Amino acid sequence: MTVLRDPAHRVSRRAITLWSLEALFGLALLVGGAALVAAWASGSGRAWLPAWVSQHIWWLPVAVAVVELPFVVIEPLWRYAVHRWELSGDVVYARSGWFSRQWVFVPVSRIQTVDNEQGWFERLLGLATLEIRTASYAGSSSIRGLDAGVAARLAQDLAHRAHQLRDDAT
Amino acid sequence: MSEPADPAGPAARPEGIGPSRLSPLVLLIDPVRMLPSLFLPLVGVLFVGGFSPSSFLWALLGVIGSVGYSALRWVTSTYQVTGYHLEITRSLIRRSSRAVPLDRIRGVDVTTPPLHRLFGLAVVRVDTGANAGDKQEGELDGVPLAEAEHLRELLLRRSRTVRRQTGHPTPAPAAPEALPPAEPEVPGTRVAPAVPEGLTPAGPATPGTRVAPAKPEGVAPVGTEAPGTWVVPAEPAAPGTPAEPGGLAAAGPAVPVAGVGPPAHEDLDVRVPARWLVYGPLSGAFLFAPFALLGGAIGLAFQWGGQFGLDESAAITLGEWLWHRPVLLVVAGVALLAAMPVAGVIMYAVFNWDFRLHRHGPSLVAERGLVTRRSVALEHGRIRGYEFAEGILERRVNVGRLWALVTGLGDSRTRGQLLPDTPRDFALRVAAQAIGPLDAALRPHPPAARRRRLFRAVAPAVAVAAAALLLGWAWIALLALVAAALGVPLGLDRYRSLGHTYDGARLSVRSGSLPRAQAVVERRAVVGWTVRQTWFQRRARVLTVIAGVGAGSGGYAAIDTGEEQGVCFAAEVTPEWITPFLHRENQPVAGAEDRLVAGREDRPAARREDLLVPEREDLPVPGQEGRPVPGGEDLSVPGQEGRPVPERKDRPAAGREDRPVPGQEECSG
Numbered sequence: 001m002t003v004l005r006d007p008a009h010r011v012s013r014r015a016i017t018l019w020s021l022e023a024l025f026g027l028a029l030l031v032g033g034a035a036l037v038a039a040w041a042s043g044s045g046r047a048w049l050p051a052w053v054s055q056h057i058w059w060l061p062v063a064v065a066v067v068e069l070p071f072v073v074i075e076p077l078w079r080y081a082v083h084r085w086e087l088s089g090d091v092v093y094a095r096s097g098w099f100s101r102q103w104v105f106v107p108v109s110r111i112q113t114v115d116n117e118q119g120w121f122e123r124l125l126g127l128a129t130l131e132i133r134t135a136s137y138a139g140s141s142s143i144r145g146l147d148a149g150v151a152a153r154l155a156q157d158l159a160h161r162a163h164q165l166r167d168d169a170t
Numbered sequence: 171m172s173e174p175a176d177p178a179g180p181a182a183r184p185e186g187i188g189p190s191r192l193s194p195l196v197l198l199i200d201p202v203r204m205l206p207s208l209f210l211p212l213v214g215v216l217f218v219g220g221f222s223p224s225s226f227l228w229a230l231l232g233v234i235g236s237v238g239y240s241a242l243r244w245v246t247s248t249y250q251v252t253g254y255h256l257e258i259t260r261s262l263i264r265r266s267s268r269a270v271p272l273d274r275i276r277g278v279d280v281t282t283p284p285l286h287r288l289f290g291l292a293v294v295r296v297d298t299g300a301n302a303g304d305k306q307e308g309e310l311d312g313v314p315l316a317e318a319e320h321l322r323e324l325l326l327r328r329s330r331t332v333r334r335q336t337g338h339p340t341p342a343p344a345a346p347e348a349l350p351p352a353e354p355e356v357p358g359t360r361v362a363p364a365v366p367e368g369l370t371p372a373g374p375a376t377p378g379t380r381v382a383p384a385k386p387e388g389v390a391p392v393g394t395e396a397p398g399t400w401v402v403p404a405e406p407a408a409p410g411t412p413a414e415p416g417g418l419a420a421a422g423p424a425v426p427v428a429g430v431g432p433p434a435h436e437d438l439d440v441r442v443p444a445r446w447l448v449y450g451p452l453s454g455a456f457l458f459a460p461f462a463l464l465g466g467a468i469g470l471a472f473q474w475g476g477q478f479g480l481d482e483s484a485a486i487t488l489g490e491w492l493w494h495r496p497v498l499l500v501v502a503g504v505a506l507l508a509a510m511p512v513a514g515v516i517m518y519a520v521f522n523w524d525f526r527l528h529r530h531g532p533s534l535v536a537e538r539g540l541v542t543r544r545s546v547a548l549e550h551g552r553i554r555g556y557e558f559a560e561g562i563l564e565r566r567v568n569v570g571r572l573w574a575l576v577t578g579l580g581d582s583r584t585r586g587q588l589l590p591d592t593p594r595d596f597a598l599r600v601a602a603q604a605i606g607p608l609d610a611a612l613r614p615h616p617p618a619a620r621r622r623r624l625f626r627a628v629a630p631a632v633a634v635a636a637a638a639l640l641l642g643w644a645w646i647a648l649l650a651l652v653a654a655a656l657g658v659p660l661g662l663d664r665y666r667s668l669g670h671t672y673d674g675a676r677l678s679v680r681s682g683s684l685p686r687a688q689a690v691v692e693r694r695a696v697v698g699w700t701v702r703q704t705w706f707q708r709r710a711r712v713l714t715v716i717a718g719v720g721a722g723s724g725g726y727a728a729i730d731t732g733e734e735q736g737v738c739f740a741a742e743v744t745p746e747w748i749t750p751f752l753h754r755e756n757q758p759v760a761g762a763e764d765r766l767v768a769g770r771e772d773r774p775a776a777r778r779e780d781l782l783v784p785e786r787e788d789l790p791v792p793g794q795e796g797r798p799v800p801g802g803e804d805l806s807v808p809g810q811e812g813r814p815v816p817e818r819k820d821r822p823a824a825g826r827e828d829r830p831v832p833g834q835e836e837c838s839g
Contacts (some may be wrong), residue, residue, distance in 0.1 A: 003753065004737055007751070086345065103701040107698060136697050136720050137578070138719070138724060139698020
């Protein structure tokens with residue numbers, strides 16, 4: 001979009017790995033689920049299924065894998081291009097998403113809590129997610145894929161600054 | 171009401187209420203209320219005992235036991251208001267003492283169910299906004315009515331005082347606004363009467379008045395101000411001429427004379443005349459009452475039938491008997507349908523009887539109900555705006571419903587109700603007077619939004635029709651085509667409903683068709699922005715801007731605005747949060763074309779000074795500004811469009827005094 005400029009900082013490059021891992025994990029679940037369905041459907045006594053379906057049922061997990069596989073590659077790269085963040089003028093400005101995008105503006109003075117979280121994959125990769133919460137979901141933001149050190153420092157800065165600016169007019 | 175809420179020394183005399191009990195009259199109410207639940211067991215005991223003397227004895231013991239239980243509970247429950255808490259102690263079975271911190275109190279409801287009313291009692295419920303599921307929190311069942319009113323005032327007042335004392339983060343202007351005009355009794359001292367929402371005290375600077383430190387938002391004083399900050403020596407300003415109830419036609423807010431007489435202090439006392447109760451069913455409320463009643467009756471018949479020898483086989487026989495007489499069934503169905511509006515009106519009238527909205531001290535109080543009289547006090551300092559909703563039927567006759575958006579009040583749709591179905595002009599005048607007017611017409615969204623609304627209303631039905639045709643289901647295809655045809659006016663109407671605006675103090679967004687809602691939110695209530703753009707929206711060059719608000723539903727969306735229009739809307743409301751991130755913030759003078767020049771990547775954060783370049787009139791998006799939405803009566807108060815906007819001191823502070831009257835789109839650059 002031409003109206004808003006890009007936030008200054010990219011997230012950590014390792015976030016690509018994180019998103020790839022997550023996408024692979026999701027893919028494995030999907031394909032596994034499809035395989036289960038296929039196994040169930042190809043079992044005996046599914047007379048209500050048309051013959052051509054039960055004969056070719058094992059194409060289902062394959063089709064799922066083929067359709068999903070490109071996204072496993074595309075989504076992390078696309079996300080890395082989109083996900084950006086910036087803290088300036090006491091406003092957190094962050095962009096996220098891939099197919100659909102989202103820009104969030106959170107003034108530090110309205111921040112209520114700042115959570116620094118690490119999931120299982122994130123801990124492996126030394127990444128962290130920053131959850132910035134205000135009194136409203138629409139004024140809250142979560143920045144994923146930050147380097148753990150960066151996230152910790154940012155969380156501390158934000159909490160400190162938010163305490164100074166605290167303006168709970170809401 | 172007698173204690174002066176002296177803002178200068180609130181700690182001096184913390185008022186409170188010593189340990190008190192509920193009225194002993196609850197002893198009369200409790201057993202009666204227990205009757206339904208006692209009835210079956212008692213009857214059962216009598217039946218089982220074959221109505222022998224001993225069975226009567228047991229039944230009597232049961233009654234005595236329950237009365238005794240009530241009495242014990244009454245004796246062992248007390249409540250008191252101490253310095254910082256409302257404490258409710260129950261020590262019957264296990265000692266439980268619940269302390270509700272006064273600064274967490276968001277509202278106090280006083281309800282009088284019929285039995286209570288008979289004895290002059292009331293139920294007081296303290297709303298802390300916290301765990302809504304825990305109904306028991308702060309409920310005092312059976313307080314004498316006068317005491318209940320006193321308690322409500324006391325709690326709300328103490329709550330404010332405590333918040334100010336502790337400097338607890340809470341809504342700021344609660345303090346000034348909240349104090350009722352008649353309250354301060356310190357001679358010659360008056361709490362700045364007229365601080366309209368979020369404005370800096372505009373009165374002559376006086377001792378104790380503090381200019382808020384330059385906060386980035388420019389929102390001035392906050393709750394952490396020391397007590398006394400707001401004291402402005404001045405004779406008590408006569409509150410605006412009291413408007414006669416129901417006749418609010420000329421009730422536009424008076425032009426503020428340096429810090430005196432904002433709309434917030436005009437008297438407000440309106441009643442909804444009984445004849446407007448007929449609008450109720452148009453909102454769909456209680457339309458299904460006949461079915462609910464029938465269901466309840468059937469349930470009861472099953473429950474009680476068992477006691478009197480009727481069982482399921484009888485019910486099945488009855489059902490079969492009915493099934494063979496379809497005429498009866500049809501008649502019953504028609505009767506139920508015909509009863510819908512009638513029952514709807516009756517139920518609606520019972521709940522909304524004699525609806526009264528008035529200002530009482532620091533609160534807006536809404537009272538309603540015929541059998542159970544309910545009174546909800548919404549603290550003024552926590553109200554951040556309002557929402558006006560109108561369904562498709564209601565729009566036919568120009569009526570709608572009004573809610574207040576209150577911080578921390580989760581279910582604003584039930585508790586924040588300001589008006590039931592009333593004519594729209596009336597409702598808007600009341601809103602303008604009770605909370606504040608919206609002084610700008612809604613701006614329409616670009617044509618791409620219309621295409622998207624139409625597509626979304628029509629496409630699903632068309633897809634169904636196509637699929638049905640392929641499968642050869644002609645009837646379904648026909649139905650789907652009819653639905654698709656109906657989608658056209660629906661989509662067009664949904665587009666006409668879209669709109670957003672900002673008048674310098676409040677922003678407003680509207681959307682929806684079958685239910686249409688317009689929210690009007692104060693600028694200071696905005697806590698952030700979310701801009702969303704799906705891939706499809708991106709192709710249509712539109713986006714959705716959501717104002718994060720710590721009240722009401724939490725977020726209010728302007729759907730499918732133009733890319734520039736949407737971002738500039740956010741920038742117009744809170745320039746200091748958005749302009750640093752616009753592409754062209756460093757270009758002092760730029761034409762509309764320059765906006766499209768791509769900015770440099772990774773530019774360092776804009777320096778603050780850059781943001782305050784002199785104002786200039788931006789080129790509006792062609793043919794879009796200032797023009798009201800096509801379909802659109804919006805919420806701007808009738809007859810006020812051209813009125814100069816009163817001074818808005820909450821506009822971004824430094825260097826912005828020369829800002830032109832807001833309302834034109836300005837993506838300040």
